[in-house]
Amino acid sequence: MQTDQRLVFILTTLIVVLMALVVITLFVVFSRKKNRLLREKATEKKRFEREIAETQIEIREETLRNISWELHDNIGQLLTLAKIQLQNATPESLDDISETITKSLNEIRSLSKLINPEFIKNIALKDALQLEIERFNRLQFINASLKIVGEEKELNQKHGIILFRILQEFFSNTIKHARGSKLEVCLEFNSDKLTIKAIDDGIGFNMEDIQKKGIGLENMKTRAKLINADINLESKPNYGTELNIYYYF
Template structure:
């Protein structure tokens, strides 16, 4: 009887041990699969992020080239033409006007050179890039633009800066092309944990997102914001302008 009892105990113990081992193996297998899936997802997200950064840099470069084209044609070209006309009719009485026109043209060329510099795009710093945009809008009289900084300024991740700048650039483009606005204000509000960015115009606006002008690219902006852990929210009211609010975790 004792021998049979021992055998039963041995069999039961063996079954329990085998079951436990199988359970551990299955648990490890499931864990490993989930780990591999997570690693693959992280790798894919990283690739997508890097791809988005590359595409954004290309878009910024293309937008910059368009801006350069406009400035050469509509601003510097006109200044050079004016200088040529003034030189043809130059006299001791109006030579100072020629000098002023040429000086203004040189100033415009220097400002334009900042846009051409590839390092300014590659190593973009958000505040400086936005200030260049505001200065350009004002210089070319596209719109009355201003940049406001509040709070203790923090250094922003370079890649995040690129994404944020491109998002704002899309908003600026829409404002100038479609909104018929007179004023554009951008505020960077630095908090202890967040950077809140508000871009606002006083244009025609729109009554609903269904009626938004082409070019706002709302979904594109939201998706880009998600890539850097930020949120982007549009608000607009017909004849009362449009605003974009971005909240980015520092």
């Protein structure tokens, strides 16, 4: 009898010890996984914040390049024209002089929006795109349009910065290389996603070539991945280029 009780006691003790070891092991494993996830999350957050900062710098640099060009080639030409008109002014030419000066002032007001540091810091996707479209049309770079479809939803402001920079790269390639006459941009809002479509009617290119060289395309995809978005770029020689971005709320 005593032997049976002793055996039961030993078995019970072993079971309790084993259960304790299992609990301790599970706790250690869980703690390590939790700590690893926290470290990964912290690393991902730092990476995201770094990407946002770099993107804001790129937008600022692109904006300053645009401002520099407009001041030199556009506003500079208008003011030079106004000076010549004033030097040869007659009562009949006063309306033309006034029109030139008014146009110069409007150009300066448009630039002042971009110069404002808050524009880049608190950039809103729709407003930023509208300013770009207006600039393209004002300077007659290309016939550009922006269309909004569906009920607009407020975007994460930092995500909007990433989306704008991706589109800004596309616009830059369109203006500099595509040699097209039309640029159409559409923001289509659905319940769970935003589809952004940008299409030009330029000369296009061979997709195999850009996939071989495709540093710019890879940068777009990498940035899109950071904000839970997908990118699809399609182009054919002489058939223009189409960029689709799918951003999930």
